[in-house]
Amino acid sequence: MPTKTVMDIGKSAKILKVLGDKTRLTMLKLIEEQTCCVCEFVEIFQMSQPSISQHLRKLRDADLINEERKGQWVFYSLNQDSEWYPFILPIIDQLPNQQEKLIELEKNGTRITCC
Amino acid sequence: MPTKTVMDIGKSAKILKVLGDKTRLTMLKLIEEQTCCVCEFVEIFQMSQPSISQHLRKLRDADLINEERKGQWVFYSLNQDSEWYPFILPIIDQLPNQQEKLIELEKNGTRITCC
DNA sequence: TAACTATATAACTATTTACTTATATATGCA
DNA sequence: TGCATATATAAGTAAATAGTTATATAGTTA
Known part of the structure; x- marks a missing residue:
């Protein structure tokens, strides 16, 4: 863990721009x-698979998320080692919980099919 | 001061989009x-006056700033009464100080001319 | 190996964005 | 009143964005 570094305000704005989209923020x-x-x-957002992949790419390019392949699936998680994690954490923490979207999937049985 | 209200994630994304620009964030x-x-x-950012006004309008439309006319000048300040103030405060607090930009103005004498 | 599933990328398009220039509005002062 | 200064708005434009469809890549399984 590095000591507190000086953040560039331009880079901060770029990170916030990545967060400034409902799909990516959710x-x-x-x-x-x-x-x-x-x-x-794809199920949760009812969006096309390429569109989802493109959003994930922006999050990954910003180093905000981790990608891990497990067999044919690719799983994404919050990158807690990111230089930007301390910056975005207070933002994410203030957002309303979205777990009901996953519960919805489980009801449909859609969650099981791939995980 | 209202009690903690449930934030809409879509509205949150819109606020972050407004912050996701270097000029507005600064x-x-x-x-x-x-x-x-x-x-x-206009002096600080070396941008045209209409461009500055348009950025300020976005911040005002998002209810993030206050506008106060004093004679021929209009002064802007952070709207601490905004519903979104608690949301954006941890973001702003983490940004590097920008006061040197104002000190620069004072050196030029540009700050005196209008304030 | 071939067929199938999951994901990524490329190319294209419609919309949004941030700027520009020109003009309108508001205030101060001679 | 008329002119100057400060700010806002309108209209136009180039670039960026988020989606689309088509295709490529990677892994799984028969």
């Missing part, structure tokens, strides 16, 4: 507690 | 401690 809140795979996001 | 950090007028922002 993704981050969802994976705050547990990992999710791409197909779950 | 503006917020600058007025965290003291008010600034439009002509100061």
Whole structure:
């Protein structure tokens, strides 16, 4: 863990821009507690798979999330080792819980199919 | 001061989108401690006056800043009564201080001309 | 190996964004 | 009143964004 470094305000703005999208912000809140795979996001957001992948890429390019392949699935989780984790944590913490979206999936049985 | 209300994640994303711009984010950090007028922002950011006004409008539309006319000048300050103030405060607090930009103005004498 | 599932990427398009220039509005002062 | 200064708004434009469809890549299984 590095000591507190000086943050560049331009880079901070770029991070906030990545967070400034409802889909990506909800993704981050969802994976705050547990990992999710791409197909779950597709179900939750009712969006096309490429669109979901592109959002995840922006989050990954910003180093905000971790990607881990397990067999044919790729799971995403919050990158707690990110230089930006302390910056975004108070934001994510203040967001309303989104777990009901996952519970919804379990009701549908959609969560089981891929995880 | 209202009791903690449930925040909508979509509205939160919109607020973050407003913050997700270097100019606007720096503006917020600058007025965290003291008010600034439009002509100061024009000097600081070396941007056209309409461009500055348009950024300020976005911040005002999001209810993040207060506007107060004093004679021919309009001064802007952080809106501490905003519903979103508790949300953005931890963000702004983490940003590097920008006061050197105002000190720069004072050196130029540009700060005196309008304030 | 071939067929299937999950995910990523490429190319394209419609919308949004941040700026520009031109103009309108508001205030101060001679 | 008329002119100057400060700010806001309108209209136009280039670039960025979020989605689309089509295709590529990677792993799984028969």
